[in-house]
Amino acid sequence: MAEIKKSAELRLCVAGSSHRLYQAMGVKFAQFLAVKPIIHRLHSWDQQFHNGVGETVKQAFYTPTLLRSGICDLYPNNLVVKPWRLRKLAIIPLYNTWMTVIMHKDRSQQFEKLAQLGGKSASVMKSTSYHNWLEKVNRTILKENPVRIQFAKTDQSMQAVNSGAVDFTLIGADGAFNWTRKKVPELEIAFPTGPTSLVGWATHQEHVELQAALHEFFLRQYTPDSPLDRIWLKHVGITLNEFNTFIGTFTFL
Template identity: 40%
Template sequence: MLRSIAWLLVLMLAAGSAFGRTLEEIERSRELRICVAGSSADYYRANGEDFARYLGVEARTVTLAQWDQQFHNAQGVTVQGERYEAAPLATGKCDLYPNDLHITDWRKTKMTLVPYFATRNVVVARPEMRSVLRREADLGGRKASVQAGTAYEAWLQGFNAGLGESAPVAIETAPTAKSMQAVAQRRADFTVIAAESAFHWVRNDLDNLDMLFPVGDATAAGWGIAFAAPDLERALQRYFDDSRRVGSPLDQSWRRKYGVSLMEYQLFSASFDRSGKWHERWVAWGIPGGAALAGVLLAMLFWATRLRREAGRHQLTLKALQQSHDQLTRDANRRRAVSDLLLALQQVDTLAAFARIVLRELARQLPMGQALLVLVDEDLGVRALAHYAGSGPTAEQTLSQWPTTAGMVERCAATGEPVLIETPGADYLRIQSGLGHCSPAAIYLLPIRHAGRVTAIIELALTEAFSQDHRLLLMDMEPIVAVGIQRFVGEDAAGAAAGPVRHVEEVQAP
């Protein structure tokens, strides 16, 4: 009798593990078993562990060796045409795949997939391929590199199957990072990847990668769990609903990963093809056959109004997306400008050379007619270090020709605050260079601070109005300039103290 009871318990435990773990079992064990895979495993780990905190349990995360391992059966292989529960979920090794899986029919036969955003595959290639690859038909005969076992590879295989006798795409499989590298290095013509991932890769390599056009249909992406865990499915859906707000952990995680937040991306996904939605509405509200002509006309008027309203929403969505894209592009350009400055300053060995390089790099990024960089001592005296354009052969001589601006520099040094003079007029200051003279559109003085004290001032005479983008770029560069000046002042104290200091205002011919 005891032996029979023992065997019954063993069978019950085995049966329980064959159906995966429910939320109730997860909460009882105080542990959520997370399995991540692919080139974005660290990103998926962070999101899965945030969900564990949402549930109030500990996270135990395992990285699977291969992407395809998520769909393996008990024999360790993936059979797309068979229905079974993925072995890692069925055995309780994994409770959750937070891997943003594209929800396809065959994957739904292996697990429950809980959607939380819509996505679409896009073609990514080098920028010069934009004039060559304009539509899906142009991909035939080209070489593609994609990650094996993904929906991207499946789309390419389906594309090839529909080509008939036309030249198929040569498909090479590699992890996503290596596929992007192959495209950037011209070893592959293009790759296919989800739109949200394309934001990340393209914005980090604008010189070598470009997002060309979408392919296939919009699809949902979500996280995978065991079939017999409806309570966990409901908890996941609540988590996704709570995360659809600006500043949520998932929203911020998207921004760190892709350079676009979840909420911003939803604006992008809202512009996906909605033909299915319209079809459903027409079926639900269509006028039955044989209805009176007046009823048909009323229905047409009703839907025309709805269409105009939807078109207006669509335009607002596209405008918001464009504004977001423009802002992200400006942010990327600022980061690149800061990187260029750091690179240019690596070989500088004197304070004067340092100052010249700083003004040269600023001239590459700003609409700068003249510029001057002066050193400020502890008594608020100033000494000219370098100029850009201007009439004098040296920075000191250029400074001496514009004594009326000394008050601006003294004010900036004393207060530690920037000085902006908009449309100063022809009688105040003239930009001088080998190309002639003109009035500046704006004059801006930037204090360079170190350890709470103004150590230098950069004065700019601009040919265009001073903008917020200009201000942000200068704010990003200020710490680099401050640290560099402090380094050279410490090494060349004698030079910094030699003689009285005077104010310089304009710049040397480019």
């Protein structure tokens, strides 16, 4: 925090197809700190976790280059909390979510339960929690008939499902609202899957003052018509607090 206050700048690094949402939220946090937001758009989601040679090593303990070098102070990118990520980052939770299977509306009878994913094709972004989950079910539940995994950005994956190039994709319930209600209404949620996951923003593990400020900022968002409520309504189609209520009542199909 001392360097942020001295420079009066907060370096935000955004990634993924929802980068506009992440940027808008990060800018609001910079305003909360009374500093200027400096935005860096990353070329890939995986770049957030790269070591000094541009690789992501899940089992290793290290600080990603972007955070260690000071290029980034904060990833406001709604990162799912995963053990391997906590070896590299501090993630301050903002909300809970569920992973959802996204399909074309015309194929609803083919996507009623997890076992029906076996043998189908899926497109997800590499090194995301969706990729990790698919690899896990391919090793376990769907071992005899695994999902065929392709890698693409989220928007490309959604369009691939819409065109029939792949059978399904995965996204958090928060993102599912935006995609199925606003961006590609031909798609819909087939069913939620997996346990609930904490989602938050990431910082350098040693930057405890920044983490404390972020926690305080988040606490102020859990009231109706909060700054993040308004941003979520614009970009997601539902407020943050409405979404939290929805997750609390969401049951498996």
